[in-house]
Amino acid sequence: MDKQKLLDELKAKMEKDDTLPLREGATQLVFGDGNPDSELLFIGEGPGYWEDVKGIPFVGNAGAFLNQLLTRIGLQRKDIFITNVVHFRPPENRDPTDFEIKAFQRYLDEMIDIIDPKVIVTLGRFSMAKFIPGVFISSVHGKERVVDWKGKSKIVVPMYHPAAALRSGEVKLKFTMDFEKLPAILEKADSSNIEVETDKTKVKDEIEQMHLI
Numbered sequence: 001m002d003k004q005k006l007l008d009e010l011k012a013k014m015e016k017d018d019t020l021p022l023r024e025g026a027t028q029l030v031f032g033d034g035n036p037d038s039e040l041l042f043i044g045e046g047p048g049y050w051e052d053v054k055g056i057p058f059v060g061n062a063g064a065f066l067n068q069l070l071t072r073i074g075l076q077r078k079d080i081f082i083t084n085v086v087h088f089r090p091p092e093n094r095d096p097t098d099f100e101i102k103a104f105q106r107y108l109d110e111m112i113d114i115i116d117p118k119v120i121v122t123l124g125r126f127s128m129a130k131f132i133p134g135v136f137i138s139s140v141h142g143k144e145r146v147v148d149w150k151g152k153s154k155i156v157v158p159m160y161h162p163a164a165a166l167r168s169g170e171v172k173l174k175f176t177m178d179f180e181k182l183p184a185i186l187e188k189a190d191s192s193n194i195e196v197e198t199d200k201t202k203v204k205d206e207i208e209q210m211h212l213i
């Protein structure tokens with residue numbers, strides 16, 4: 001069966017699941033968006049205001065910044081798949097709780113199984129902790145590692161959350177540099193030991209010229 005059909009079925013299952021938390025305060029389920037056949041899956045935190053209104057992940061400011069960085073590396077949203085660890089908006093955009101993350105976990109896991117990406121980019125600490133628990137994002141961001149996902153190898157690239165990058169110039173630089181590594185990581189996705197360096201000065205100059213939000 002094709003991946004889109006399986007994802008549509010999964011979405012329908014989630015929409016019917018009355019046990020899922022956060023549903024009451026939310027407008028709608030924000031399932032995921034993009035190309036189900038992509039080798040690249042991004043996982044964020046949870047829907048914010050605009051995502052809740054539109055039913056699509058990363059359509060607010062953080063999403064616009066993400067789109068700019070995708071363009072920089074020659075990709076568009078239609079080339080990737082993107083979702084979150086929780087799929088209803090937490091009230092006032094608060095952090096999702098462990099209980100909430102656990103409740104959505106089986107659906108996110110099924111989404112990963114269906115898409116079967118080679119590379120998973122985690123955006124922020126909640127999705128990072130799913131694959132790489134017990135670490136600080138400040139120590140591991142941009143350092144890809146191979147994780148075992150139900151007997152299959154996946155490359156996980158932990159990155160800062162784009163909203164954090166929008167709040168701090170230093171994080172923006174780190175996030176942008178980490179993003180620049182993605183094409184090489186994708187190219188070498190079959191190798192388990194990849195070291196990719198980017199030129200900090202060059203990226204800094206380019207960021208200034210980009211007039212990022």
Ligand code: URA
Pocket residue numbers: 044045046047048051056057058059060062063084163
């Ligand atoms: N932040 C997230 O983590 N996910 C979204 O979908 C939007 C903003």
